[in-house]
Structures are given as C-alpha cells and as structure tokens.
Amino acid sequence: MSFSPLIVRLMETLRCLPGVGPKSAQRMAMHLLERDREGALALAETLQAAMEGVGRCKRCRTLTETELCAICSSHTRDQRLLCVVETPADVLAIEQAGSYRGYYFVLMGHLSPIDGIGPNDIGAPELLRLLDEIEAEEVILATNPTVEGEATAHYLADQVRRRGLKVSRIAHGVPLGGELEYVDGGTLAHAFAGRREVTA
C-alpha cells in the first residue's frame, strides 16, 4: 500500500530537483497538496514559461529570455575587458562584488574529456569569433579554481594568446577547490585586482 499513483508520480518528478531525496520529495508533495496548491500551480506555470522562454544570449551565451542579455546590451561597460566564467551564477557573483566593469563570456561548463566535453561544448569557437569582432584588449579567465577549471583556463589562455591579446587569470585569493559562486564579494574583488598575465 502506498500513496495514489498521481501522488507517487508527483514525488518522483520532484526528485529532478538537485538535493531532493525520497523523504524531501514526499514532504514537498504533501506540503503542496495539503497547504499550497496555489503556489504549486504558479510553480508549474513558471517552470513551463522559463523552460520555453529562457535561451542563451547570442553574444555571451549566458541564460536569458532576450536575444542579448542585459550586460551585453549595455553600452556603458568597459569594452577593453572580457571576463570568461563557467556559469551564469558566476556572472552574478562577480557583478555583486561590484569591482568589474567589462563584458563576460559564459562557457556553461568546463572542459572534461572524461565526460566527452570538449572545446566546442564550452563555446571556445564562439569566444574566439567574438574576440575577432570586438575591441577587447584583455581576456580575464575566471573559471573555478578546480582541476577542470584550471585546465579550461590553460586551454583558453593558449588560444587567446595566439590572437595577440593579453590574457590574465584572477588571483588565487579565492580558496582552492571551492566554487566561485559561493565566494564573498571582498575576496572576489581582491582576486580581480591581483590578476596576473599568463605568459607562455
């Protein structure tokens, strides 16, 4: 004997959310059914709208529902700087730190040969094409200070340096092995100020 089929299906589909196990899924399903059906319907509608409406910025590849994201549409940023990050959450963290005024390029991941993720999957060709188009003078590599993030930075540094541009890596003021999006603004600002040029 268990819950009715529709309730079981609801508990199973809730597990597509990260960090939600069987007991949390049951708790969520019961909460929504017993006490917040309006919230659940709003969530259903927003999920659908977001999955259908949110795509990628055609310039920096971040998640957005418009053709160009708010940062790429802005004309008040410093065109000489392009910062490369792994995820849209990293862009938000850097913006909240408040010290960087250039543009971004979002890889949406990192190189991971073991998972079959190569340069094309992280948009390396688009990054190089963008560098040919715009007036950037320096590319700041702000991938995560993890093994994969370092490897990705190393690969991109090589590619960008061949275009004759300056390449820098944010300073390791951010703790090694951590995730960029969880670092506090002060540490991030420090990391941007202490960036070093990548030389052969």
Added chain:
Amino acid sequence: MSFSPLIVRLMETLRCLPGVGPKSAQRMAMHLLERDREGALALAETLQAAMEGVGRCKRCRTLTETELCAICSSHTRDQRLLCVVETPADVLAIEQAGSYRGYYFVLMGHLSPIDGIGPNDIGAPELLRLLDEIEAEEVILATNPTVEGEATAHYLADQVRRRGLKVSRIAHGVPLGGELEYVDGGTLAHAFAGRREVTA
C-alpha cells in the same frame, strides 16, 4: 545587475517548496535551465495534474485522485477497527509497519485553537457520521504524541465514547515530541500492540 526577470521569477516561485531558501532556489533554477529542461517540463505537467486531479477520499478524507482511496475501496480489511491519524503520510507509515489491518480516518491536521482550527476543520463531524454508518467496534487514536495531537486525541475520545464505542490510544512506545511519519515500523507496530483503552 541580476538574473533576467523570468529566471528571477522561477527562483522566487521555487521557494514555495518547504526547506528551500534563496540559495537552494538559485541552485535548482540553474540546474533545471542548464541541465534538465525535460525534467522541469515533466515536473510542471505533473504539478498541474496533481493539483487538479488529487482531492480527498470521500470516506476517510485522505489525499487521492479517486472518489474512494485504495484502502477504503478494499473489502479485505478489518471493519471493526478505525484508526484516526493526522496526515496521509501517517497512513503510509502505519501501512509500512504492516501490523494494522483496519480502516483509517485522516484528520488532515490537528486541533489548534490559536490558529483557528476547530473540530469542523479536522473533520470531526464526518468522523462521527462515519462511525454511525459502519460497524466499527473500536476507534484507535494515532494522532502525533505532541501537545496538539494529545489534545486532539482527548477531544475525539470524548466524542467517540459518547457513541458507546471502545476508544484506544496507541502506546507511547513512539518517542514523545516526535512526528509519527518518521518513526520506524517496529516502534509503530509495538505502539499498536500496546494500545490502552481510554477511560473517562
């Protein structure tokens, strides 16, 4: 600068889920948008189907999408026993313990005068009407061993005893102050076996 409006709305609506704060909501939104759009659309569809399709069993008041739940539809249960619980999750916990073979009545809450929840809100009239209809000989009160659960049991014991029926309370083998749905099956079975009749 923050995420685009649709992404912000998605993060806000995800917070209707219990235990989900701003950081978890952001992590969930990013995970769904970047890696599991199919899962998110399935969740949207299931949420809507469940909120529209799941109602109450017209006999025991538990959550179900059919007129009568699976237990109330069964003809193999012990008609002499009716067990009163607070939530559908409690029914599942007792069923998984495996020692009880009677029917259930689900209060969908407990008495809580401070929140304006009185006997009508927990279905007390329906419970008494059901007792007049069926051949139950004993009502087992299995509300949570909390202050509100005890008060609810006390109130219902009074009402049921006036109908001339035997009333019992599950034994306090279950830890006091805990939630019934998280108790292991052995303890629950023990609590059922050790139930005591409630005398004036």
